[in-house]
Amino acid sequence: MVWNGSNPASLQNAGLAREAAQAAGVEIISVDIQDLRRLDGAFADLSKSGAQAIFLVEDLQFFLQRKRICELATATRLPAICPAHDYADAGCLMAYGVKLVDMFRQSASYVDRILKGARPADLPIGPPTRFELVINAGTARAIGVTIPQSVLIRADKIIE
Numbered sequence: 001m002v003w004n005g006s007n008p009a010s011l012q013n014a015g016l017a018r019e020a021a022q023a024a025g026v027e028i029i030s031v032d033i034q035d036l037r038r039l040d041g042a043f044a045d046l047s048k049s050g051a052q053a054i055f056l057v058e059d060l061q062f063f064l065q066r067k068r069i070c071e072l073a074t075a076t077r078l079p080a081i082c083p084a085h086d087y088a089d090a091g092c093l094m095a096y097g098v099k100l101v102d103m104f105r106q107s108a109s110y111v112d113r114i115l116k117g118a119r120p121a122d123l124p125i126g127p128p129t130r131f132e133l134v135i136n137a138g139t140a141r142a143i144g145v146t147i148p149q150s151v152l153i154r155a156d157k158i159i160e
Contacts, residue, residue: 001021001031001056002033002042002054002056002057002062002069003030003031003056003059004033004059004061004062005034006034007061009059010057013057018030029049029051039068039069039072040072043073044076046076046078047076052078053078053080054073054078054079054081055080056087058083058084058097063084063086063087066082066087069090069092070087070092074091074139074142074143077143077144079094079143080092081093081095082094082097083096084098084100085099085134088134088135088136088157088159089134091136091138091139092136093135093136094133095133098128098132099128102128103128110123132156133155133157134156134158135151135155138159
């Protein structure tokens with residue numbers, strides 16, 4: 001698990017990932033990257049440590065470096081799952097996360113309602129309802145991973 005301990009949201013999400021892994025009986029190798037200059041070394045260490053896959057916890061600085069992160073993940077030949085569609089576009093093997101376009105539409109709806117006089121405190125806030133799974137088939141071939149057909153048919157998008 002690659003995460004940024006200086007980001008409170010990343011810290012919370014890393015904790016949730018640890019809980020889920022523990023419940024599933026999966027051992028986590030935790031890599032806290034607060035300084036992007038550590039990226040190369042951290043991914044090399046993951047490869048040497050016996051890691052079998054990479055789970056990237058969302059963080060703005062990771063998003064801004066997504067192409068480099070995906071290159072490093074591919075170089076390790078470790079399958080990586082990332083938090084958003086844009087990572088799969090950049091070369092991450094799989095991305096699973098909220099469908100951002102829908103979140104933006106929902107935000108626009110809130111703005112519209114507020115401009116028409118609704119009190120922000122009266123508007124319901126709920127969790128995202130639409131998620132998407134994106135698979136980068138080119139990355140799968142590059143790292144020698146075969147994606148099962150049962151997963152491919154569930155994907156919202158497959159990048160060749």
